[in-house]
Amino acid sequence: MVSVIDVKDLRMVYRAPLREEGLRAALVSVFHRTYREIYAVQEVSFGVESGEVVGFIGPNGAGKTTTLKMLSGILHPTSGGVRALGYIPWRRESAFLRQIALIRGSQPLSGPGELTVLDSLRFQQLIYEVSDPDFKKNLALLVEMLDLERLLQRQLRALSLGERMRCGLALALIYQPRILFLDEPTLGLDVTAINMMRRFIATYSRETGATILLTSHYMADVETLCKRILLIDKGRLQYDGELEELAATLSSYKLLKVAIADEVDPDWSGYGEVVEVEEHKVALRVQREQVAAVTARLLAECAVSDLAIENPPLERVMDQVYREGIA
Numbered sequence: 001m002v003s004v005i006d007v008k009d010l011r012m013v014y015r016a017p018l019r020e021e022g023l024r025a026a027l028v029s030v031f032h033r034t035y036r037e038i039y040a041v042q043e044v045s046f047g048v049e050s051g052e053v054v055g056f057i058g059p060n061g062a063g064k065t066t067t068l069k070m071l072s073g074i075l076h077p078t079s080g081g082v083r084a085l086g087y088i089p090w091r092r093e094s095a096f097l098r099q100i101a102l103i104r105g106s107q108p109l110s111g112p113g114e115l116t117v118l119d120s121l122r123f124q125q126l127i128y129e130v131s132d133p134d135f136k137k138n139l140a141l142l143v144e145m146l147d148l149e150r151l152l153q154r155q156l157r158a159l160s161l162g163e164r165m166r167c168g169l170a171l172a173l174i175y176q177p178r179i180l181f182l183d184e185p186t187l188g189l190d191v192t193a194i195n196m197m198r199r200f201i202a203t204y205s206r207e208t209g210a211t212i213l214l215t216s217h218y219m220a221d222v223e224t225l226c227k228r229i230l231l232i233d234k235g236r237l238q239y240d241g242e243l244e245e246l247a248a249t250l251s252s253y254k255l256l257k258v259a260i261a262d263e264v265d266p267d268w269s270g271y272g273e274v275v276e277v278e279e280h281k282v283a284l285r286v287q288r289e290q291v292a293a294v295t296a297r298l299l300a301e302c303a304v305s306d307l308a309i310e311n312p313p314l315e316r317v318m319d320q321v322y323r324e325g326i327a
């Protein structure tokens, strides 16, 4: 496998002007600016291989967007290095920019509303210097994947929300970038559009072999699309690895699912926190270090007919991690 993105000790410190409230403070600040430093990204290092779809997750303000902006060349870092496809992104060489796309949000559609979708695609073709044969090939693929046939002759301003999303994607991808940075691609979409976006990202990565780095607050996006996760918190990389291991690594508890053959159910709360209960069946939340002891007690005290020990759902684990931080 070839590494297409290499990030080494990346840092970004923003300087935000500090100003007290009031007119006097406003006047003073014209002459004496004071600044506050915000350590948005700190010593972040990772590599991404060709064709990988990597989920970049973390709580609000963790530094995800800042990192994506540096990787796509919009921001110059305070220090550290990035190589993407062999280029230094913030030099913004056109050969680099023609191979990447940063898509923020779910409707990356811009341009005059009077233009038709096809006009806008042709305009992108000119800007990104896409040859006619490549344009035709890429357009055919996008039309099929995004069901665009009916929309090509429509004006941009006449598109519905879901249609805007589909056309926006086509515009952003008509030059078939090799790296996609997707910043919250499902934000603000309804359930149908979310599912369509997820299907599209999966198919696009499979069909084109593009490398994709995506941020999302929806764990379901990440669970559907990404095998590997980068978790960032307070600007620092906290986890880099398989999604499946994330819950096991981060969660302080496990779910014990127990079925019994006894006539009468015991007081389940004596074994752990009851999450779900039916007759002769229970799901218990048990602290990780107590799992062995609780299991042994259950087996000794009840006629256990089935027992499974599971990691809690990722959504819950991440919610806990985002609220309480990583231990």
Ligand SMILES: Nc1ncnc2c1ncn2[C@@H]1O[C@H](COP(=O)(O)OP(=O)(O)OP(=O)(O)O)[C@@H](O)[C@H]1O
Pocket: 014, 015, 016, 038, 039, 040, 058, 059, 060, 061, 062, 063, 064, 065, 066, 067
């Ligand atoms: N232009 C800026 N000037 C000053 N501070 C900034 C600027 N942009 C971002 N920040 C700060 O840097 C930190 C990281 O922000 P960033 O937008 O990268 O986080 P994020 O993980 O993408 O968050 P979210 O999930 O809320 O989009 C935050 O504390 C934010 O307030």
